[in-house]
Amino acid sequence: MTILAPASAPPTPEVLSPDTASAGLNFGLSDDQRLIVQTVREFCQAKVAPLSAEYDRSGEYPREQLRGLAELGLMGATVPGAWGGAGLDSVTYALCLEEISAADASVAVIVSVQNGLPEQMLLKYGTDAQRERYLRPLATGEALGAFCLTESNSGSDAASLRMKATREGSHDQPGGWILDGSKSWITSGNQADTYLVMARTGGAGARGVSCFIVERGTPGLGFGKPEEKLGLHAAHTTTVSFDSVRVPEGNMLGQEGQGLNIALSCLDAGRIGIAMQAVGIARAAFEHAARYALSREQFGRPIAENQGVSFKVADMAARIEGARLVALKAAWLKDVGQPYGREASIAKLLASEAAVDVTREAIQVFGGNGYSREYPVERLYRDAKITEIYEGTSEIQRVVISRSVFAEFGG
């Protein structure tokens, strides 16, 4: 199979000749990558997808599904084996995330946050002691992580966050930190064992922010009820509150004042994850729509025989293929150690807008049935919308992309 083929297609042999590969562009996957993605697809279709409608209705947190994914190594997909992870490359992980998302977008966001944010932050900036205590249990799936950046008055403008961390003792004899404030919209806020929290240790702006590791059960740490959301019902999102929460000196991640940089640098990788979440949601809607168009008859023939319907399916295929390709390019750039921030933003922008459009059009193909909870496309439509908002809204992606473009032109 090539990475450009519809991911639901059965595996096929490599299609690119050695000549094409040596020309510097190779869309082929290795045998190992194909096997991993196939295994994850089979697991997700058998164990995750059949539960997604029920979990959407009940709002139950998908512990069982996460346990299964942990057994496959996907709760620490790109973390090296030395720290308990599966050691996958970013391209393979991205394709796995597509499979999880096509089965259940709520499960996918929990996996994406865990892999992309707390784990990457600990891996890149943690000491060995922090990695041993916090990264290893996250990577094996024994523990769950939460990323705490957003506040009620600080979303897109993350540098304006107000949560306070006050030093106990002195610089010469540090006694740890006391955290006070509240975070909003935290994925797994009520379920996590390890919280990565951005708080203000210095003056205004980005340089005044540091990052802390806070353990569940620390006195003063609390969380609200799951927010009632349009979609992603099984992925709980809550406020997390800090009332004089004491954090030992050793639980600062990186250096004092480095917290926002740590968070934002990992959000670049997180955006590839959200792009693949969007691709997975869109693919699921597209597959349902294509099958339905072939089976539903009106005027004595399948509705697929009307160009008005078949062109919708064609546009869905094109949007998904394009979005997947850009997201995988960003993942590949990450794997080969090249800058990928702009590509990650482009991927998130294109994929999330594709997901919203594709799921909306899938409802149209289903007609009245598409509007019903009896069919999966209405859930996919509700789940798709958030991909345009979290980990940087579409507008913020356009800010990032345009800044990068103007920088090239000397702006």
Ligand SMILES: Cc1cc2nc3c(=O)[nH]c(=O)nc-3n(C[C@H](O)[C@H](O)[C@H](O)COP(=O)(O)OP(=O)(O)OC[C@H]3O[C@@H](n4cnc5c(N)ncnc54)[C@H](O)[C@@H]3O)c2cc1C
């Ligand atoms: C389900 C869900 C899960 C989430 N999970 C987490 C999590 O785990 N951890 C976490 O820290 N946060 C999380 N968030 C928060 C999320 O990242 C923020 O909602 C997002 O960054 C947008 O911030 P905001 O909601 O404050 O919107 P605002 O920043 O208030 O933006 C409102 C509108 O103004 C636009 N806007 C703002 N600034 C500009 C600008 N400069 N130019 C153009 N347009 C602009 C925005 O694009 C948007 O359309 C989650 C949110 C949701 C809904």
